[in-house]
Amino acid sequence: MIRHSVMVGWADAPIKRYVDDARLQLTVLMHPSGQVLAQHGFQRRLDVQTACALSAAINATAVQLGLLIDGAPFTDLHYAGTVRQLYLAQIPIAAGTLVLLSVFDDESSLGIVQLYLDELRATLAASAPVEQEGPPALAEDFERDLNTNLAALFGRP
16 A cells, blocks of 8 residues: 655645656655655655655765766756666755655656656745744754664665
């Protein structure tokens, strides 16, 4: 059974519509630090946290590499695997930039994901609060959770 949960109410309807329209298997909307704002399709909390930690690191790396190589950050990244593809994108809103990880298979395509991502960007930019309410971007136990999740991911106790 696929679960759909959202941590911020303003992203609920846009994320659900994006998932349905683009025919995604997994997606997570996060703060650039890796804090989950909304997610769809993950079965375990550890999987969501691990995906967010790795996506945040990839996004930060891509931004810095883009600045070094081209003078502008790399903002959208695509990887086509043999069974699944992923698309990591930045979502600009008034309060800053969010990161979105989308995972899809042959039920969708890169073009469809990009088409509906443009709609999602516009919707989230219009519906996101100017100032984020809620917990700080980095929770008190963020580093501990990150280390625990990375250790679990790489099979270390």
